[in-house]
Amino acid sequence: MTEKVGPKSFPSPIGESVPRIDALPKVTGEAKFTDDIQFGADLLYGRIVRSPHPHARIKRLDVSKALALPGVKAVVTGEDCKDRFGLYLKDRYTFCKERVRYVGDPVAGVVATSENLAEEASRLVEVEYEVLEPVLDPVAGVQKDSPLLHPQLKDYTVASFIYPKHGTNISNHFKLRKGDVEKAWSECSVIVEREYRVPHVQHTPIEPHITVAKQDRSGQITLWASSQSPFAQRDLIAASLGMSPRDVRVISPFVGGGFGSKAGVSMEALAVIMAQKVPGHPVKVRLTREEEFYCAFVRQGLVAKIKVGADAHGKLVAMKTEYYWDAGAYTEYGVNITRAAGYSCTGPYDVPNVWTDSYCVYTNHPVGGPMRGFGMPEIHWGIEQTMDQLAEELGMDKLEFRLKNCLREGSITATGSAIHPIGVAECAAKAAEAIDWGEKESSSAPHKLRGKGLAIMWKAPAMPPNAGSSALIRFNEDATVSVGIGGQELGQGAHTIAAQIAAASLGVPMDWIRISGPIDTQYSPYEWQTVASRITWSMGNAIIDAAKDARRQIFDLVAQQWEETPADLDIRDGQVISYKSERSEPLENLVVYGLPKEDDSGWRGGPIIGRGSFMPDYVSALDPETGQGPRAVVHFTAGCQAVDLEVDTETGKIELLRVVSAFDVGKAINPDQVRAQMEGGVVQGASTTLLEQLRLDEGFPINASFTDYRIASTMDMPGENISIIVEVPQDDGPWGARGIGEHSMVPTAPAIANALADAAGLRILDLPLSAERVFNALREKEGMP
């Protein structure tokens, strides 16, 4: 197993909170982000002309006035786009061809010598629209009389595990049928049935989306992009242009936050189409903060109908779920969120009878896409509030109810497979203990109510079954190491973890490692995408594999030189050693120049390059009618958050006094970075719970700025933000590790809602728990108008 890689006695950086390797350039301003790269006088600027209507037909498009403006170099439209693109469902053109489907849908792109000029010219593009009736709600969108947004759905290319319903607005219908739900209701002594709503929110990375694209005279296209997915972008963009991925190069320096919004392709293809019109010139397209709110991906809205029943002993018996995802105008990525929600529908619970329908519904809303949690914060909002209410009706303690029903090693999941060792119960118990569960705390003022709540969660990496990683380990002359990876540093610490894993698995000191950057599809080894909290696990395994390969080459060389067997050799602290002869040799004497033969007849060896890859080979298909299969996903990370809060009855404002996170990460490669992920997730989770909602008024976004769409600042920090690491090892994780990046914002919203219920006896089923909503609910409860 992986633990055997790398010598044990030499102090290993695994499990150590080594400082981030990217901290120094980031605190000095040296770190280069895409917008910081200087392109010189050839640089041109692109500006997008966008649809002002949620749904309309383009009747006339005239770009002549814009083109005539001095300094304007090109104007592109849908006519310049060849094929549709998309990750799981090819349902969108880069620029619209005849129909626009959301406010912000790109209809033209203007290229000019300055940003101001491009902006001015964009206003000269004349578009005449015939306004069409929009679809503004996912439940309405599935009705027979609803306008149809994608009449050609049946012609779209789609992944084998996605099931569009032709002739409807449903671009994926995931079904899960386990046991006999209808029969099981009769065995239940308590049943709770509720409907929950989750609005759209936006990722709001502080760095807006930006791409610079250039086509050179040989036809090669280069993109400099703030990107979680350089390889997927290369592949998807090339395919949409009828090109080979060989001819599309994506270079991605530091990314100023992604949270999913910079995964797949969103605005990057726009810059490419524009650059094709002005060969030799780089074209920069930078989303304004306003565009960022509704022209990049948003988190999908959700209407969740949940019915859960338990028997008289408090054991879960049956669960029925309908999810209507408000997935927006194009669902090329969102279809897989629908699927992930479907197979994760029970939460981390053992439920014998399950019936689920998860519908991905086209609406005339911004494009839904991946956001930290990939559907899990949205579904756990309903699941975990329902479980709380079920426990209430059973008269059971809410922790006890969860401990009784949560998954344990070997429990059968909703998709019918046995779960691997998983620390749900341990996380719940530890979080509860840290929040002093069961002890009633007094409030700080008579008009404030205090309460506690908790929520548990699970989440698997949602990805194609064969998403792969690769790594290259190249020794330099002095035996320092350049590690090539394709996984991106988004702030989550991926490159620090990569360096730790490389050092430990090679047997060299940590400061000998340098991660090769920026990520460049021309030089960096392949990585599917930096998403799904899969990088520590998947890329980590590829690095270990590459280290093994390099060690094998070194041992073969030295064994021949010393006339020993490779099995007796090891590398410790940068030296090759033999356990048998006790000889040793510093790596720097052999990793590039090889070793001289004893008889002076020449040299043996040569530059050492280790190559490694990793791809799970055990993820199975699920039955399209029942969602059952041997193994739906690679693994689940589980955890719990517990909240202690106060609500001000005079204002409705919720104040988080303490939040405790406990997550089972398998093994914390870098405990400090694991904790940093938990702390950040709590605040992003709390922000989306208390403050955030992208307001769409008849499809028109009305709060697209940080003034009108507030996110948490220092003033919104919880009083205490405590994190606990639980380690139940993953059998195929590096040293047992699995991901944590997304999970920490999954249970936050229901944990807060459950604490609010405890404090004020108030159940609110719709997000956000804004002060206004809480205040109104409090008044209603008191019977006040």
Next chain:
Amino acid sequence: MATHKISLTVNGVLEQAEVPSNMVLLTLLRERLGLTGAKNGCAAGECGACTVIMDGEPVNSCLVLAVEADGSEIVTVEGLSSESGLDPLQEAMIEVSGTQCGFCTPGVLISARAFLDRTPSPSEDEIKEALRGNLCRCTGYVRIVESVKIAAKGG
């Protein structure tokens, strides 16, 4: 568009530039002077990523016209460290991982520096208040506030 000749001191160096009336200080720094430490996160005074110190005050450089900066003294993140080493705030940020993606970091450091210069031994609430204009989507602020506390103690 009319242009103006201005001169200003940036990180101790006297700079002269001819700028259009509508150019903001952030653009001058980033695109004319090659100082890309200050970031453009919103161009509307809402995120704090572009914060620089102007005559001792933290300002959103996306809202200050370059001509308004004529004759002023500017400090950007590039000016925080010197030959003799890093600013204690930078040291503390590295030590406790006050940075993740790093996009907000230059603005945070500058706001914190201007604040500590004025308030050498702040309370936690004062630190939060001073940084309320610097949005960070990654860290949850825990380690940012911690960094400022450490720097205040050591500095």
